[in-house]
Amino acid sequence: MPFLTWDGQRVEMRPTETVLDALLRVGVPLSHSCRAGVCQSCLLHATQGAAPQGSQAGLKPTLAGQGYFLACVCRPDQDLTAELPGPGVRTITRLVAKSWLSETVLRVALECDEPLHHRAGQYLTLFRIDGLSRSYSIASLPDGMIIELHVRVIPNGRMSNWLAGTANPGTELTAQGPAGNCFYMPGAPEQPLLLVGTGTGLAPLYGIVRDALGQGHTGPIWLYHGALDERGLYLVHELEELAARHPHFRYRPALLSRDGPLPQVLQAAHPKLAGWRGFVCGDPQIVDVLKKRLFLAGMASREINSDAFVPTASPG
Amino acid sequence: MPTLYEQLGGSAAVEAAVDVFYRKVLIDDRISRFFDGVDMDRQIAKQKAFLTMAFGGPANYTGQDMRRGHAHLVERGLNDSHFDAVVELLGASLTELGVAPDLIAQVAAIAESTRADVLGR
Ligand SMILES: Cc1cc2nc3c(=O)[nH]c(=O)nc-3n(C[C@H](O)[C@H](O)[C@H](O)COP(=O)(O)OP(=O)(O)OC[C@H]3O[C@@H](n4cnc5c(N)ncnc54)[C@H](O)[C@@H]3O)c2cc1C
Ligand code: HEM
Ligand code: FES
Numbered sequence: 001m002p003f004l005t006w007d008g009q010r011v012e013m014r015p016t017e018t019v020l021d022a023l024l025r026v027g028v029p030l031s032h033s034c035r036a037g038v039c040q041s042c043l044l045h046a047t048q049g050a051a052p053q054g055s056q057a058g059l060k061p062t063l064a065g066q067g068y069f070l071a072c073v074c075r076p077d078q079d080l081t082a083e084l085p086g087p088g089v090r091t092i093t094r095l096v097a098k099s100w101l102s103e104t105v106l107r108v109a110l111e112c113d114e115p116l117h118h119r120a121g122q123y124l125t126l127f128r129i130d131g132l133s134r135s136y137s138i139a140s141l142p143d144g145m146i147i148e149l150h151v152r153v154i155p156n157g158r159m160s161n162w163l164a165g166t167a168n169p170g171t172e173l174t175a176q177g178p179a180g181n182c183f184y185m186p187g188a189p190e191q192p193l194l195l196v197g198t199g200t201g202l203a204p205l206y207g208i209v210r211d212a213l214g215q216g217h218t219g220p221i222w223l224y225h226g227a228l229d230e231r232g233l234y235l236v237h238e239l240e241e242l243a244a245r246h247p248h249f250r251y252r253p254a255l256l257s258r259d260g261p262l263p264q265v266l267q268a269a270h271p272k273l274a275g276w277r278g279f280v281c282g283d284p285q286i287v288d289v290l291k292k293r294l295f296l297a298g299m300a301s302r303e304i305n306s307d308a309f310v311p312t313a314s315p316g
Numbered sequence: 317m318p319t320l321y322e323q324l325g326g327s328a329a330v331e332a333a334v335d336v337f338y339r340k341v342l343i344d345d346r347i348s349r350f351f352d353g354v355d356m357d358r359q360i361a362k363q364k365a366f367l368t369m370a371f372g373g374p375a376n377y378t379g380q381d382m383r384r385g386h387a388h389l390v391e392r393g394l395n396d397s398h399f400d401a402v403v404e405l406l407g408a409s410l411t412e413l414g415v416a417p418d419l420i421a422q423v424a425a426i427a428e429s430t431r432a433d434v435l436g437r
Contacts, residue, residue: 288355288356291356292342292356295335295338295339295342295356296342296343300335301334301335301338301356301357301360304356306357
């Protein structure tokens with residue numbers, strides 16, 4: 001089996017083991033969350049040897065070209081020397097404000113030292129000082145030094161409860177990114193757009209819709225926000241106001257308790273989606289069902305953009 | 317003499333066929349349960365690999381790979397009737413895209429040649 005060199009230590013890989021498994025096995029407390037190659041918490045830099053291509057899926061070409069890879073999906077076929085990401089890949093941010101958007105959704109504003117150059121809808125990976133890491137979508141437009149996130153506080157959730165509780169203005173967090181391909185691309189201003197999200201899946205969509213409108217999109221834009229009941233909705237007033245100012249933008253809250261399951265709501269309202277572009281964000285199972293719904297209604301697979309909020313793998 | 321893959325239009329033909337074919341698979345009650353994988357993007361990538369192979373394109377798979385790749389499906393009951401359904405939907409997709417019947421017959425013959433491996437016999 002190939003050898004992994006980390007901080008001068010040589011570790012022989014075991015069959016089927018990933019680089020993350022091997023490092024955790026020998027006691028290196030490497031940050032990780034999803035263990036599925038999605039959140040990019042476990043990003044590493046290969047200084048010698050080449051990481052297999054599959055472990056670079058989803059990385060920006062500039063990072064992949066420099067030998068970065070995701071440890072949780074990396075099963076090397078040759079000896080590899082790896083280290084933590086260098087400066088330039090991560091930046092320091094400061095928490096500047098928190099407020100509640102609903103009973104369970106917290107708005108978190110972070111200030112960066114340099115602009116992030118993100119596209120609305122991409123996500124960041126945040127690292128607490130002890131290495132705990134989680135990804136959050138960016139709800140704000142790339143127009144300043146303030147980054148806005150929508151964090152759903154879940155029972156016993158380590159990062160979300162810390163953000164809602166102990167973390168105070170001034171607290172520093174390391175941010176990595178931006179990453180992700182779920183964003184608006186100009187070039188087809190008349191194409192109808194369908195944005196669908198559940199829960200805090202609204203965060204990237206709230207960025208994407210304002211980005212599309214700001215870039216002069218003229219085709220119809222529909223935004224569906226799915227929730228169990230009224231209490232799951234947030235930014236209702238802001239979205240209604242946006243719709244009032246832009247007649248081609250329609251905002252549709254969809255409540256399970258009132259309107260039934262979201263896929264059925266979409267099937268009834270939009271049975272034919274050939275020629276449309278879609279953006280789907282939120283809980284992974286729902287995202288997959290919704291993507292298949294759009295696809296079966298005729299939307300081309302390459303027109304379907306999505307971000308699945310893959311949760312932390314246990315044990316995490 | 318251009319290869320079958322070239323006559324069909326190469327990777328552009330795969331791109332054109334994949335949505336049509338995968339939509340048929342997803343709504344076909346005979347076989348859709350085998351394709352219930354959670355991630356649609358990954359399924360699309362696998363469908364492209366399937367089509368490239370059936371079109372006589374650059375195949376990265378051996379008969380052994382086909383055996384291994386479908387073994388978990390054979391365990392779940394994959395049999396000749398499902399194999400026939402896939403070949404049928406493949407033909408229907410190509411017909412819908414306006415591919416000439418003699419080319420479709422060649423595609424069907426390539427698919428047919430993998431039957432024993434796919435069904436693990
Ligand atoms: C690309 C990407 C983008 C994301 N964007 C956002 C975003 O914009 N806003 C946002 O709020 N989250 C987002 N997430 C999810 C986020 O990264 C965390 O998983 C989430 O905040 C929970 O972290 P935690 O530390 O609070 O909980 P953990 O300590 O990780 O989890 C505690 C327990 O809760 C369970 N759990 C985890 N998630 C859920 C859930 N959704 N519902 C019920 N139980 C759960 C876990 O399995 C575990 O048992 C995103 C994830 C990814 C991969
Ligand atoms: C007709 C001949 C067939 C050929 C040439 C073929 C070829 C392939 C190829 C190349 C892959 C991708 C393997 C990979 O990259 O992992 C694949 C995967 C798959 N095939 Fe087939 N296949 C055939 C028949 C079938 C049939 C009859 C079924 C079921 C009805 C089926 C179901 C699947 C499924 C579900 C996968 C994905 C498996 C996974 O998720 O790992 N295939 N096939
Ligand atoms: S990408 Fe490796 S832990 Fe999430």
